[in-house]
Amino acid sequence: MTLAGCRAEDTVSDRRHDSASLPALIGEHLYTCEDGTQLDGDFMLDGLTLDLTIIPGGKPSRLTAPDTGKAYAGNNLTLVLTGTDTLKLDRMGEKSLVCHRTTAIAQPGRGHPP
Numbered sequence: 001m002t003l004a005g006c007r008a009e010d011t012v013s014d015r016r017h018d019s020a021s022l023p024a025l026i027g028e029h030l031y032t033c034e035d036g037t038q039l040d041g042d043f044m045l046d047g048l049t050l051d052l053t054i055i056p057g058g059k060p061s062r063l064t065a066p067d068t069g070k071a072y073a074g075n076n077l078t079l080v081l082t083g084t085d086t087l088k089l090d091r092m093g094e095k096s097l098v099c100h101r102t103t104a105i106a107q108p109g110r111g112h113p114p
Contacts, residue, residue, distance in 0.1 A: 033099035
């Protein structure tokens, strides 16, 4: 018997990207902030680039850091990784948010995200 059009479902329902859609992606982290805001952080292979999206429905903002361990910035946003699973997000004209990682999705063969 042949099954046409069937495929295994992704085991992580929150996954939004793969290495085909973002070839430099090494990991995707999902965060929930103290006010309930949810963030999707896509960490790139260079370790200095992050695409940050407020989910659901937000558009990605490209943030870059000048060096390892420094703040990511771009598009009126500043993001500081304050711990292994915590970040602080500053948005121009809005209160700073502290957010905690809820999920980490590593890309196979790409190493571990920061």
